[in-house]
Amino acid sequence: xxxxxxxxxxxxxxxxxxxxxxxxxxxxxxxxxxxxxxxxxxxxxxxxxxxxxxxxxxxxxxxxxxxxxxxxxxxxxxxxxxxxxxxxxxxxxxxxxxxxxxxxxxxxxxxxxxxxxxxxxxxxxxxxxxxxxxxxxxxxxxxxxxxxxxxxxxxxxxxxxxxxxxxxxxxxxxxxxxxxxxxxxxxxxxxxxxxxxxxxxxxxxxxxxxxxxxxxxxxxxxxxxxxxxxxxxxxxxxxxxxxxxxx
Amino acid sequence: xxxxxxxxxxxxxxxxxxxxxxxxxxxxxxxxxxxxxxxxxxxxxxxxxxxxxxxxxxxxxxxxxxxxxxxxxxxxxxxxxxxxxxxxxxxxxxxxxxxxxxxxxxxxxxxxxxxxxxxxxxxxxxxxxxxxxxxxxxxxxxxxxxxxxxxxxxxxxxxxxxxxxxxxxxxxxxxxxxxxxxxxxxxxxxxxxxxxxxxxxx
Numbered sequence: 418x419x420x421x422x423x424x425x426x427x428x429x430x431x432x433x434x435x436x437x438x439x440x441x442x443x444x445x446x447x448x449x450x451x452x453x454x455x456x457x458x459x460x461x462x463x464x465x466x467x468x469x470x471x472x473x474x475x476x477x478x479x480x481x482x483x484x485x486x487x488x489x490x491x492x493x494x495x496x497x498x499x500x501x502x503x504x505x506x507x508x509x510x511x512x513x514x515x516x517x518x519x520x521x522x523x524x525x526x527x528x529x530x531x532x533x534x535x536x537x538x539x540x541x542x543x544x545x546x547x548x549x550x551x552x553x554x555x556x557x558x559x560x561x562x563x564x565x566x567x568x569x570x571x572x573x574x575x576x577x578x579x580x581x582x583x584x585x586x587x588x589x590x591x592x593x594x595x596x597x598x599x600x601x602x603x604x605x606x607x608x609x610x611x612x613x614x615x616x617x618x619x620x621x622x623x624x625x626x627x628x629x630x631x632x633x634x635x636x637x638x639x640x641x642x643x644x645x646x647x648x649x650x651x652x653x654x655x656x657x658x659x660x661x662x663x664x
Numbered sequence: 665x666x667x668x669x670x671x672x673x674x675x676x677x678x679x680x681x682x683x684x685x686x687x688x689x690x691x692x693x694x695x696x697x698x699x700x701x702x703x704x705x706x707x708x709x710x711x712x713x714x715x716x717x718x719x720x721x722x723x724x725x726x727x728x729x730x731x732x733x734x735x736x737x738x739x740x741x742x743x744x745x746x747x748x749x750x751x752x753x754x755x756x757x758x759x760x761x762x763x764x765x766x767x768x769x770x771x772x773x774x775x776x777x778x779x780x781x782x783x784x785x786x787x788x789x790x791x792x793x794x795x796x797x798x799x800x801x802x803x804x805x806x807x808x809x810x811x812x813x814x815x816x817x818x819x820x821x822x823x824x825x826x827x828x829x830x831x832x833x834x835x836x837x838x839x840x841x842x843x844x845x846x847x848x849x850x851x852x853x854x855x856x857x858x859x860x861x862x863x864x865x866x
Contacts, residue, residue: 429741462822524679
């Protein structure tokens, strides 16, 4: 135990207030049957915020390989099938401050709408030997990230009588600056008609909340190369700019 | 400008595990390439993640975050972060296997006087669980058995019922996969149903 006195301004605790439920998805989602079996029945307990919750791993690149920002090719150079896309954006906190040096993990289905995973063994869609399906990148000093990949295909939700479709989407895993800023989310594509009926996207009650999950088109002339379709997508993690103590 | 957090979402049908390195769940190693071991008592924690009806949940993503053996976090929000063990990052991740099993190797976290509440935090490990079917992660905290500080810990005691609190106290156990130099504990995580794990408002 450390006997030295340590104090932090009380407002540090307010930086990680519980989420506003309207801006987050409901835990139970109609037609997403796994939610019935996995969501706890008991309501969560309210706890005070302590140092444990306002800290988190900052040096993850020591452990996780963050240099995987081109999902469109295998290590040997084989090009995945599908429309090449470039996705960029900034990782920000609730005060619009950039979150720097933070790892973003990316995974998605191939262009035909199939995941490289044993659970998709019965998919009606073909595998793509040149599509690995996941990558990682790290935010720069401006909080900016970017990665290159192919546009994922839509797929029907298996074993569901209404056969609803998942629109093309990209899974994102974000760490941010603390245990309370951890975020796993999905990015959707603008203008896709399947967005309107997706049970997952529409489980967020607030329209503006849903819009925060849909990427924006990047004008052609702003793209770094001529062979990609561009999308921009900012990600906001919970928390307010903590002036780092002792730095 | 004030922004709203991006909505959380399920990990989808699965979280890709070919991401995971060999020591992602070994916190005594701070670098993927190895390095000096972390200071402190090595411990092993293993258990099974269950969904409803005691069905093991495969590809449950269990992440942990904890202070080092002397109660310091390697994070600038900790006023004592300069004293943190440079060979201990405090974070680990494990995907449950087909039979729902997860495990971590780490060091026993130190207690600390919390600079926000003024309370003593008993040794504890923060736990986050994600899975298909969970639109938002669920979070809980593991505590250690027989710790006098548990009685005053503000998070532990946020659960009023003592029998429910017991469900997040690690149980000393003989664990086949524990390293021989580690003190071993078992704790199952029940997402839903009988003996459901208590979770905290995130």
